[in-house]
Amino acid sequence: MQNREQWGSRLGFILAASGSAVGLGNIWKFPHMAGENGGGAFTFVYLICILVVGLPIVIAEFVIGRKTQLSPVGAFETIAPKSNWKWVGMLGVASAFVILSFYGVVGGWTLKYTLISLTGGFNELAGNPELSGKLFTNFISGSLAPILWQVIFMAITIVVIIQGVKGGIEKWTKVMMPAILIILIMLMIRGLTLPNGMQAIDFLFKPKFDDLTASSIVLALGHSFFTLSLGMGTMITYGSYLRNDQNLLSSALWIIFLDTVIALMAGVAIFATVFAMGANPGEGAGLIFVVLPTIFPEIAGGAIWGTLFFFLLFMAALTSAISILEVITAYFIDEKGWSRQKATIIFGSVITGVGALCSLSMGTYNITALAGMSFFDVLDYLSSKYMLPIGGMLTGVFVLVRWGIPNFISEMVVGMKNPKVNATFVRILFLVSATVVGFILINEIIATITGTPIIG
């Protein structure tokens, strides 16, 4: 593995991995989930899930990648040769395929909305959610326009990946992550200084435990995998471009910290604006594409704020999309000996094609796949409710029963100055993490089959 590509710096790696984590999940999904599930109560559970369930798996993925210097399939095969564990890696490649198909569609929407805002297109929507809803539905259910934007988004993703680890992923995320942070801070200050803006802080951070339902706990758990890009080998792949000189525990903590802080900041920025204008925080998935466009024109300089917001969303989606495509590209480079360019162009194009079907499934060419859900919803549902949690849980089980906690720890402490690691504590963390995820999965399966979950 002499000539494997490597990150140029520790900062570059941390920004790339947090770029993967920070995405539509933080800025689109988290605020609307919190809005619909009682705000503070949801935030509280989400934070616990990130620490208890997320942290051990992030570290496990980094350690597996760095040790083997391979993407997931080869990584599992190296530590557990001639076993079935490589299928966990294959599941990861499949998940990457599924997620990027619909992620690229939403990525296209963010570009389109940046342009609408820039050209003053939100002005006529001021205070008119109905019109805004119509504009959004018409756009996403159209046949050509959303696919065109999706193709542009995917083309940018492909260009970044072709440029490689250091010259592509690292170079782009080093510019985009600071830009995301700066824009978000500006939007947050803007929101909080609007009349009633401070209500957002109360709403998001004051836990009202009456609002805490079992289903919001299940939701928070599932979301912690999605938001940290866990369970499909993204972090294994990114970890495989690391040398042995890095403290992986502190890197993982940085990534979790950035991911969480950015989700919370996005929540504050969005809810401050929503409260200032008297809109409804529990609006659901339309909060961003339907409600915000009606609010921006009512704020001074609204076109600029709106454009900045959707451009921020675009950058966040892009830094995640590149990490998803890299999982697939790395698989074909490592396992099939393909060139980076060939793997990226072929599979980037295939995914764009499947994504186009997803996009069409929301419109007149309603490709209904399962149980009345559109093809788009099926892919979203399958990946976030099953594929990522299964992949994440099996990664935890792999460390516990196949690799073994002592072997894992001896690899984890490489690069740490004064490692003080208590093996029992690590074992308990992994046990809790894997059990909790196993429970959500069983709960979900029972709910699907019988229609009534154990909790939720």
Ligand code: PFF
């Ligand atoms: N973490 C990304 C988000 O929050 O939008 C989504 C994601 C990226 C999921 C990469 C999984 C993944 F491997």
